[in-house]
Amino acid sequence: MERTFKWQNLACKFRQIVFCLTFLLFFGISIGTAAVEVGFVYLGDEGPFTAPALEFAEKTFKTKLLAKADLKSNTFKQFGVIWWHEGDTDPGELSPAEIDAFIDYAESGGAVLLTGWAIRHATNFGLEKAVARQFGPMPEDGINVGITVLEETIKLGLTEGLENIDGKTPQVDDRIQVNSTGYPKSGDYYDKIWTEFITLANAWGPPANDWTDRIAAFGYWEAGDGKVFNMNWRLPNYHKNNEDIEQLEKLTENVINWLASESEFADVAAIGKLPIVWGQLKSQK
Numbered sequence: 001m002e003r004t005f006k007w008q009n010l011a012c013k014f015r016q017i018v019f020c021l022t023f024l025l026f027f028g029i030s031i032g033t034a035a036v037e038v039g040f041v042y043l044g045d046e047g048p049f050t051a052p053a054l055e056f057a058e059k060t061f062k063t064k065l066l067a068k069a070d071l072k073s074n075t076f077k078q079f080g081v082i083w084w085h086e087g088d089t090d091p092g093e094l095s096p097a098e099i100d101a102f103i104d105y106a107e108s109g110g111a112v113l114l115t116g117w118a119i120r121h122a123t124n125f126g127l128e129k130a131v132a133r134q135f136g137p138m139p140e141d142g143i144n145v146g147i148t149v150l151e152e153t154i155k156l157g158l159t160e161g162l163e164n165i166d167g168k169t170p171q172v173d174d175r176i177q178v179n180s181t182g183y184p185k186s187g188d189y190y191d192k193i194w195t196e197f198i199t200l201a202n203a204w205g206p207p208a209n210d211w212t213d214r215i216a217a218f219g220y221w222e223a224g225d226g227k228v229f230n231m232n233w234r235l236p237n238y239h240k241n242n243e244d245i246e247q248l249e250k251l252t253e254n255v256i257n258w259l260a261s262e263s264e265f266a267d268v269a270a271i272g273k274l275p276i277v278w279g280q281l282k283s284q285k
Helices: 002-032 051-060 096-107 117-124 151-155 245-262 275-283
Strands: 037-041 062-066 081-086 111-116 133-135 145-149 175-179 186-188 198-205 218-223 226-231
Touching (some): 096 117, 111 117, 117 226, 151 198, 226 245
Parallel strands (some): 111 226
Antiparallel strands (some): 145 175, 145 198, 198 218
16 A cells, blocks of 8 residues: 555656656747847838848847837837847937937846947947948948957857858858948948947958958947947948848847847847746856
């Protein structure tokens, strides 16, 4: 009788363990494939350099288009990442309240991605004293450009799924082409005039062919407990003319997933990562 009771107890515990493992596996996979919540901002024209970026964001992430009236800190905090892309025009200056909204979101632990001419607002946010130069848009000029890989680029997973110019897995100092021609309304802090910027990949392309970190392909500023990421120069060209659009989109996806792992306002989940792994990434900030 006692032996039968022990076996019943063991069988019951076994069933409980199997149920818990099954639940965790199912629940973990369900959460682990959830898309990052992105608030997408553009204030200028939705032209051929901006519309494709928005389309990509809506296809890849759980994206909501934010209007000018939505530029508020409490609204931003509903999203793991705020992506501001200006590819076609200069929409003009922000109001002090709008600037404060971006700053408060970032300093509270949020993650902002600036691409195209939106990158100039790093100065308005007080992250840099220098003023970015501006240029574009240029639909086509036939010039290939991309990034030169650093150790940090690989360490943070930003090269995942990309190929170098030889079609191989990128290694340190390799080049990755992300734009085959033209460039959006954009700019840069040319010749290292920025002083607070943390470079995560160098830029390459004519005429110098190897810009080292004089321009920097991308990186970020620390803002309180958060980050303001900058992808500038000719790189964020989501235009249909760009034959390397898949490489650019994959790079952007990697950047946004990494930023979400750093954001206090992202769910503890992301594409391809189980909750426990995502939580560990966030705890390593």
